[in-house]
Amino acid sequence: MKENQRTDRRDFLQHSILGAAGAGLTIASTTNVSIAAEPVESQKQAAAVEITNDVDVLVVGGGTAGTIAAIQAGRAGAKTLILERNSQLGGTTTTAGVSFPGLFDAWGKQIIAGIGWELVTDCVELDSGTLPNFAKVPQRHWQNQVRVNQFLYALLAEEKCEQAGVQVAYYEFPQAISKTATGWQVDCVGFGTQRRVLCKQIIDCTGGAEVVGMLGLPRLREEETQPGSMLFKLDQPNNPGRPNRAGSGLLDAIYVHGADSSNSRTVTAANMTGRRAVLNKVRKDKKRLMHLQPETGFRESYRIVGETMISVNDYTSGRLFDDAVSNAFYPVDIHTKTGVKPKPLKPGMVPTVPLRALIPKSSRNIMVAGRSVCSDRLANSGLRVQASCMGMGQAAGAAASLAAKNDTTPLEVPLADIHKLLESHDAIIPGKA
Numbered sequence: 001m002k003e004n005q006r007t008d009r010r011d012f013l014q015h016s017i018l019g020a021a022g023a024g025l026t027i028a029s030t031t032n033v034s035i036a037a038e039p040v041e042s043q044k045q046a047a048a049v050e051i052t053n054d055v056d057v058l059v060v061g062g063g064t065a066g067t068i069a070a071i072q073a074g075r076a077g078a079k080t081l082i083l084e085r086n087s088q089l090g091g092t093t094t095t096a097g098v099s100f101p102g103l104f105d106a107w108g109k110q111i112i113a114g115i116g117w118e119l120v121t122d123c124v125e126l127d128s129g130t131l132p133n134f135a136k137v138p139q140r141h142w143q144n145q146v147r148v149n150q151f152l153y154a155l156l157a158e159e160k161c162e163q164a165g166v167q168v169a170y171y172e173f174p175q176a177i178s179k180t181a182t183g184w185q186v187d188c189v190g191f192g193t194q195r196r197v198l199c200k201q202i203i204d205c206t207g208g209a210e211v212v213g214m215l216g217l218p219r220l221r222e223e224e225t226q227p228g229s230m231l232f233k234l235d236q237p238n239n240p241g242r243p244n245r246a247g248s249g250l251l252d253a254i255y256v257h258g259a260d261s262s263n264s265r266t267v268t269a270a271n272m273t274g275r276r277a278v279l280n281k282v283r284k285d286k287k288r289l290m291h292l293q294p295e296t297g298f299r300e301s302y303r304i305v306g307e308t309m310i311s312v313n314d315y316t317s318g319r320l321f322d323d324a325v326s327n328a329f330y331p332v333d334i335h336t337k338t339g340v341k342p343k344p345l346k347p348g349m350v351p352t353v354p355l356r357a358l359i360p361k362s363s364r365n366i367m368v369a370g371r372s373v374c375s376d377r378l379a380n381s382g383l384r385v386q387a388s389c390m391g392m393g394q395a396a397g398a399a400a401s402l403a404a405k406n407d408t409t410p411l412e413v414p415l416a417d418i419h420k421l422l423e424s425h426d427a428i429i430p431g432k433a
């Protein structure tokens with residue numbers, strides 16, 4: 001046994017005995033950290049604490065797109081608040097465990113960069129991983145997805161938000177929204193917290209355009225949506241420290257048919273169905289359950305009706321929209337009861353995302369980013385992937401921060417200003433890559 005292994009074992013036993021023996025638990029190591037104490041006065045209040053925030057940009061949903069939107073807005077100097085109803089940032093990338101974002105490259109070159117790429121590469125570097133070689137066109141599209149450590153990703157996302165001056169509010173979601181002379185009043189709720197947010201701009205990054213729905217603006221949804229998936233690992237530990245080495249660190253998945261992210265009841269049903277299926281598998285296969293994600297991953301829900309819609313023809317032909325703000329790349333990829341048969345794009349095609357597809361039709365001061373982008377179902381099946389969502393998030397963060405600064409609405413911000421801001425934050429502008 002090597003010396004450091006001996007030390008680890010000693011620490012492990014010591015902590016087990018001292019810290020958790022009574023509870024019958026074992027904890028490998030413990031470090032102390034403290035958070036700044038709140039004034040005693042407010043802690044004594046039994047009722048929910050009422051807070052008011054006056055911000056430029058409110059991002060609702062701290063998932064794949066929302067995290068990047070908030071960091072971009074914060075770095076552009078906008079006072080930014082991000083609300084996330086779960087306990088961490090990253091959304092489907094972290095909470096659902098889809099920790100293999102793609103695709104940042106197409107046909108031998110990088111097409112999406114900027115803040116999402118920075119977060120992904122920092123994560124890979126800190127994890128001593130390796131990045132795919134984008135100069136090489138892979139035989140199968142998924143070979144150039146970047147495998148990240150989902151735990152580190154959540155930590156780095158939070159750190160980057162804090163460094164950008166973004167205020168993070170977990171366990172909270174909007175309950176009521178009304179227009180004000182300068183933007184919006186959004187009343188939010190969390191346990192023990194009632195928060196009134198006055199903001200100039202909202203970016204709805206909830207995945208299902210929930211804020212857009214609350215405002216009564218139209219949304220699109222298929223009668224039958226793609227299945228969700230519950231991710232887990234049997235027999236081998238989930239080894240997030242090695243996800244970049246071929247073949248290791250990947251989780252198993254069970255389709256959850258009918259999974260619907262619309263509300264707490266449908267998400268509860270999806271999670272319980274997914275967990276029941278995992279439990280059945282453990283019993284049937286007689287294997288140990290080593291890892292289970294806390295939430296089902298949802299592939300499809302509502303899309304907005306935007307100022308323009310990306311059709312599958314726009315998508316597969318790589319249409320360069322005149323107001324394109326980010327690139328996208330992935331096969332058309334619809335999962336059904338019998339599985340998925342991705343339809344790769346034709347050589348040279350790189351789809352783009354127009355600003356108007358991020359703006360609900362006839363609205364002011366609200367945008368979306370992520371999988372709820374205005375698109376038909378087939379186009380959406382490709383647009384929904386993580387690198388594309390990150391690109392949209394950065395574009396929405398840039399447009400919203402400029403709109404807030406100039407007291408206007410995102411559609412009226414000159415496109416050249418949005419491109420300039422995006423370029424100064426290392427994003428790749430469509431048509432210029």
Ligand SMILES: Cc1cc2nc3c(=O)[nH]c(=O)nc-3n(C[C@H](O)[C@H](O)[C@H](O)COP(=O)(O)OP(=O)(O)OC[C@H]3O[C@@H](n4cnc5c(N)ncnc54)[C@H](O)[C@@H]3O)c2cc1C
Pocket residue numbers: 060061062063064065066083084085086090091092093096098100101102103145172173174205206207210228229297298299369370371372384385386387389
């Ligand atoms: C099983 C599965 C496999 C996939 N495979 C791939 C793949 O191989 N490669 C790839 O790149 N992509 C893949 N995708 C697609 C991709 O991961 C998602 O489409 C993408 O991450 C969606 O990003 P988003 O920002 O739109 O939403 P999300 O990342 O889901 O973020 C939405 C966030 O909003 C929060 N939220 C929702 N409502 C509220 C509210 N009312 N108030 C506050 N917060 C709220 C949620 O908690 C969540 O954190 C896969 C998806 C699934 C489910």
